[in-house]
Amino acid sequence: MNAAILVLTLLLCVAMSAIIVRVARLPLPLTQIALGAVISVPSYGLHVDLEPHLFLLLFVPPLLFADGWRMPKREFFQARERILALAFGLVLFTVVAVGYLLHWMIPHLPLAAAFALAAVLSPTDAVAVSALAGGAGIPKRLMYTLEGEALMNDASGLTAFKFAVAAAATGAFSLYDASIAFVLVAIGGVAIGALMGWGMALFQKWLAGWTRVQAQGTIVMILLLPFASYLIAEEAGTSGILAAVAAAITLNLKSAADAGADTRIATTHIWSMLEYVLNGVIFVLMGLQLPDIILDALSESFQEGGWSDALRLLTWAFATWVALIVARVVWVWGMLRFTHLVARWRGDGHKPMPRRRLMWATALAGVRGAITLAGVLSLPFVIEGNAPFPQRSLMVFLAASVILISLIAAAIGLPWLLRGITVEEEDPEEREEQLARIQACEAAVAAIAVAAREPGSEREEEDQGSLTSKAAQKMISAYQQRLRTLREEDGPDNHRERADAERELRLIGIRAERNEVMRMHRLDEINDVVLNALLYEIDMRETALAPPTRKH
Structure with a gap:
């Protein structure tokens, strides 16, 4: 006790x-x-x-x-x-x-x-x-x-x-x-x-x-x-x-x-x-x-x-x-x-x-x-x-x-x-993080565009293909908006099948982001601090997209 x-x-x-x-x-x-x-x-x-x-x-x-x-x-x-x-x-x-x-x-x-x-x-x-x-x-x-x-x-x-x-x-x-x-x-x-x-x-x-x-x-x-x-x-x-x-x-x-x-x-x-x-x-x-x-x-x-x-x-x-x-x-x-x-x-x-x-x-x-x-x-x-x-x-x-x-x-x-000490050189982590975010978004856009064009058993019907194409366009637009924001450019800020297609494409884009960030880390273009921060954000978005578990 x-x-x-x-x-x-x-x-x-x-x-x-x-x-x-x-x-x-x-x-x-x-x-x-x-x-x-x-x-x-x-x-x-x-x-x-x-x-x-x-x-x-x-x-x-x-x-x-x-x-x-x-x-x-x-x-x-x-x-x-x-x-x-x-x-x-x-x-x-x-x-x-x-x-x-x-x-x-x-x-x-x-x-x-x-x-x-x-x-x-x-x-x-x-x-x-x-x-x-x-x-x-x-x-x-x-x-x-x-x-x-x-x-x-x-x-x-x-x-x-x-x-x-x-x-x-x-x-x-x-x-x-x-x-x-x-x-x-x-x-x-x-x-x-x-x-x-x-x-x-x-x-x-x-x-x-x-x-x-x-x-x-x-x-x-x-x-x-x-x-x-x-x-x-x-x-x-x-x-x-x-x-x-x-x-x-x-x-x-x-x-x-x-x-x-x-x-x-x-x-x-x-x-x-x-x-x-x-x-x-x-x-x-x-x-x-x-x-x-x-x-x-x-x-x-x-x-x-x-x-x-x-x-x-x-x-x-x-x-x-x-x-x-x-x-x-x-x-x-x-x-x-x-x-x-x-x-x-x-x-x-x-x-x-x-x-x-x-x-x-x-x-x-x-x-x-x-x-x-x-x-x-x-x-x-x-x-x-x-x-x-x-x-x-x-x-x-x-x-x-x-x-x-x-x-x-x-x-x-x-x-x-x-107090008052400033580092003479530029902090490389901020620049590396900005570059990694931009290249991860570009990789996600490319992966979603390829996935939307790929034929699959679940996309063979014309209506399904149309839903997938619409979901892909929506996802690509979202990533392009993120790219405009990251590059400081100006820009404007449900059907079950469409939601499922959008989730699948989001996951494809997220995995492409992760692969690109890991590639940059392997090539020493970013360090562990930037890697861990970006992986945490990507993982949180992937976890949020996981389908809810249904009780039997």
Whole structure:
């Protein structure tokens, strides 16, 4: 009963946050964290002992799967150098630079433990960034890069964290062995996830050949795919996080056109709802944990050494966050400078360096979130010889404080930094969408004209042919009106057989639209964002034309 009350309370907080955020005008993640803190008030509030491994299993695979599914693949591969440099290079740089700084700043924190803390602080939360940016918005190219980074650096950060924790617990560490193991873990996770996604895509294509297959059954299997990929990869000793991401990307690449309209529409709505609920529950859970962690540590420090010790803890937390920001700025500037120099060497040096405000926004967007909290709470309490893990409570306090500081700083700083920033180049998605709509309408007109001229058993009678011809003319006129509207041209806005003929021709035109949009996507003339938006519209129109089911 207690578990049921807890789940219902968390869901109620998520629902209430949608209302409060409209009234209070606070960023959604901070609103949900505040609600979690309110329901955890001592003496009568809820208290949850977060199980890190269960938390990672329940929340991380579906959310990363959804992010990988939605991530535009063309933009991901175009920005692969930047994304990999941030997701792997920046993580390694952060572990070394911030780890040494922490060990220097806090001498009683062993170097291996400092590396572990820096590693668990390296993953970023792109979902929180997009919510915290507010109405100012983030340029699309930057947002795609941040999302791609967040997809990958969870795996690299947690893998580095595991190696550092093992070194702190055993006192033995080999850079060569750790590097080899890191590469094998990453490659193995990607391979398992890609294989799972490819298998699901084949299964989905096989089901598409059947008739009367319930879309709900296919969706349930897709919902289980991230968990299956994660568990199999973890059992094999590889990265379950990368497996979930690779499964999503592979499935989306292989099966975008194979699933039926009902499946695509339902999948879109279900994943949208799940993402909102799971993200909301995560932030509410963080609100349940962060106040207790931070206040208990400050209270204990105050009792032992007075205000000076409590102030020292806060100074360490703030200095750690500043070190993360500085490390990110240095890495981003160096990466962009190197890219600029390579472009000049190739004779393409006309593009200027990004503005400083945009670089600082990129650095401030490195918000820490649930992965960091779950990772640091998974620290063992004891190590070999039954000795306590060195400075575990301090590491948990610093991680929790950095999460809160990064969220507040991004909520205040990102809208200010992004205010008034305009992207120099034209947004290609608007142009691609306009072109895709025009060419889809033209393909539909051509397909309807051909279908209206084709003889068929149901069209052999003259009256039937006349009805079909009239329906075709009406449909072609409707599409031509849409074309005039899309091209900004001026223009004016039942018999059962005729209605059936019109529905059939509409379906032919809609299928031609879908085929044309898919063809343009295969040729990289449009990206995944445009593809998904147009497929959703086309699927909705196809579903609306389905004949009503009659009860027998």
